[in-house]
Each structure stands twice: as structure tokens, then as C-alpha cells.
Amino acid sequence: MSVSEFFHMGGYALYVWSSYGLTTVVMIALYLFAKRDQQQIKQQIARRVARSGSET
Amino acid sequence: MNETSMLSVFWLLLRRDLLLAARRRSEWVNPLLFFIIVVTLFPLGVGPEPNALREMAPGVIWVAALLAAMLSLDNLFRSDYDDGSLEQLIISPHPVSVLVLAKVSAQWLLTGLPLILLSPLLAVLMNLSSEAIPALMMTLALGTPALTLIGAIGAALTVGLRRGGVLLSLLVLPLYIPILIFAASAVGVAGMGLSIEAQLSFLAALLMLSITLAPMTIAAALRISLSS
């Protein structure tokens, strides 16, 4: 199978690649959102700890 | 606690709810009006062609019944929650699931039963064949108690929330789907003169399942909503 044939997907390129593309996007988004949420809460806690540390 | 006292508590609460409802008439009359108006909208929306109406009638009447039943749910625990009597019920020595069953029964008598009695009228408006009318009433008789029981779970979960109405419909409507499917199909099939035994037994099974499981679920949900 040549490269162009592979990307052509026997005429179903639009459907096949959209499906795989969307799956990739959704999975990356799930991962990044999870990471971002964790980063936010970590920063929040770190700020609070730093503040209370400087007070005492 | 013995059997008779549980039963008498059930009747007392049922009577109290019915008396209260007699004073606040709009609470249960309005959903019925809604039921009629929604069904009236369909011929206006899709045209008055009798055969087309007959084709759609089971689905339209049942969806309208579903929405009407859901619309009245928000009132089920709300006023008792606001005046604190719900809290009294929960801490009373009687089993909460029996008390809940009394409240749900009153709710069904006020919203489900009139729906059944009104349905022949709407069947005529929708040009439903006369063989299908008994089937419609039978499915409503089996289906609406289950709707009230399942809906009461949602009402109990959202009673503490200020704007619970829309959320309630989001929670409850997906759970209504099996009842809608079997009931509407029974009415449609009855119009063709075929047997509807299978559909009716599914509806009866769903009703039995909700009678056994819903009261204790509602009780648990009420305890959670009142705990905060």
C-alpha cells in the first residue's frame, strides 16, 4: 500500500481520519484539562503555604 | 410499631396532602391544562390531516403526559421543605419509606388519575381509533404511577436547591424512556387491532420494580437533601 493510498482510505478518508482525529483531540483535551486543574490547585496551595510561612 | 399504626399514618398523611391540595388548586390543575394545550399544539404544528394525526397520537399524548407528570413534580416536596414539615417527617419514628409512599400516592391521585380520565378526550382530538382508547387508559393507569415514583426520586434529590426545576427534568426524563417506549407502542399496536399483552406486562413489571425500589430510594435522597 502506498502512502497516498493509505491516506485515501479507499475513499473513506474523511470519515476515518475525522474519527481518529476527534479521538485524539478528546483524549488530549481530557489529559490537558486534568493536568491544568491539578496545576491550578497546586499553585493555590503553594501560595497559601508561602504566605503563612512568611507570616510566622 | 405494628401494622395498623403504620397503615393509619399512611392514611393520615395521604388525607393531609389531599386536603392541602384542595386548597391550592392551581398546583395540580395547571399541569392538566398544560397536558391539554401541548396536545392541541400538535395538529396546529403539523396540520390537521386525520390519518397523520392518528399515526402520531400515541406518541404525542404520551409525551405530553410525561411532561405534565414531570411539571407537577417540583411541588411534591417543595412546600413541605419550605415550611419545615418535611424535616418533621424524616425524624418521626415511622418508617420514612411508608410516609414517602403516602405522599407519592397523593401526588398520583392529583396528577396521574385526572390525566387518565382526560385522555379519552385528547384521543378524540388526535383522531385516535376507538379500539386504542382503552389501551391508552390502561397504559396510563400502569405508567403514570411509575412516572410519579421515579420522578419523586429526582424531586427528593433537588428539593434543597433553589432552582431545581430544569435540573429535575434533566435527571428524570431519561429514566422515563422505557415507560414511554412500551406505552406508546401498546397504544399504537392496539389501534391496529393487535394484542398488547407483552407491552402491558412490561409496564406492569416496571411499575412493580418502582414500587419496591423507589420509596426507600426517595427516603434516602430526602435524608441527604436535608442533611446539608
Added chain:
Amino acid sequence: MFAWFFRLGSPKHVYRIAGRFLPWTGGLFLLLLISGLYYSFSAPPDYQQGESYRIIFVHVPAAWMSMFIYMVMALAGGVGLVWKMKMADMVASAAAPIGAAFTLLALVTGSFWGKPMWGTWWVWDARLTSELILLFLYLGFIALQAAIEDTRTAARAGAILALVGVINIPIIHYSVEWWYTLHQPATITKMDTPSIHISMLIPLLLMAGAFKVFFAHVLLIRTRTEILRREQKTGWVQELFKK
């Protein structure tokens, strides 16, 4: 004997263990994904559906995940309700958005597969319809938890809803199946593959494994976040952030 079970109730312990698991789940995911993708595209085309059947290798695992995650959610919610275990509550609410995402994915990829097969983007096929209702159940769960301010009440109310949903899913699934066969003209045969060839089964199982490990990975991250959020005022979290 049940010591490990009770240690699961300790957020501090779970936070540490989950952190140690993360590199392994991440690595295993990439391994499964790469091999799964390789076999997905090296399998010979289907004699009926041509190349378009390759969509199944993402569609079916996503649909499996959508059901599996709901079960996980309800199970965790039930454990949280019965044993009053805070950790289980956190797992339940961390799992919900992942499950909703997979359900949406299953719906859209199903529609991408259906377009060349059926000629339209959407048919009221039994499986797609069930999947759509499942999405509503997920959204209801998420909306209910978002509407209740108190975390503890939100978790318990969500658990009740998830358990009611679990009882209803088989009923909904069965009734939709029944409804579909009733309205299905007898001439149209189902597009399901009657017997799965081994060259299809391998990528399907690899992709399903990859999705499952991905779920575990993101669930661990989200649970750790949830632990930090709820425990941020406790000593051990403060200790963690002191340098």
C-alpha cells in the same frame, strides 16, 4: 487482611500511591496505543465495508468505556454511600467527565461510521440511541453535582442518582433494543460483524486496553487533584508544599 482496603480510605496514602502509579499507566498506555494503531491500520480491509470499518477500532472501545466508566462511577458512589468513604466519593466525581467525553466520542464516531454505511449522519439505531441516553444520564449526574454546593451532599446525591441510573441502564437498553426491532423493516440486516476475524479482534482488544489504561491514568490525575482540593487545609498537604 483488609488493611489495604482501609488504607484506600486515607487520602494521604492514596495520593502517594496514585503518584507512583502514574508513570506506569502512562507508559503502558503509549505502548498499547502504538501497537493498537499499528494493527488497526495493517489489518486487511473488510470485504463489505472497505476501509471505513477501521472506525470501529475507536468507536467500539469508546462505547465500551462509556458503559464501563458509568459502572465504576456507580460502584464508587455506592461504596462512598455505604461505608462513608471520602475517597470513593472523589473517584466517582472524578470519573464522570471522562465518561461523558467517551460517550460523546462513541456517538460522534458512530455517526462518522454510519454516514458512509447508512447514507445519513444519524439513524435511530438501537446502539446509538442507547448511547445518547447514556450521555443524558452522565450530564444529569454532572449537573446535579455542580448544582449542590456542599461537597459531601453533592457526592451522596450523585451516588444515589448513579445507582438509580445503573438499575435503569439495562432496562433502557433492553427497551430501546425492543423498540428498534419493532420499527425495523425485516429486509435490512444488521450491519454488525457476525463473526469477528482474528485480524480485527487483535487491534480491537489492544485499543480497548489502551482506552482503559488511559482512563485509569486520567482518573488518577483527577483524583489526586480532588484530594488536594478537599484536603488543602490539612497538615500533610501543607507539609507537602513546604520546601
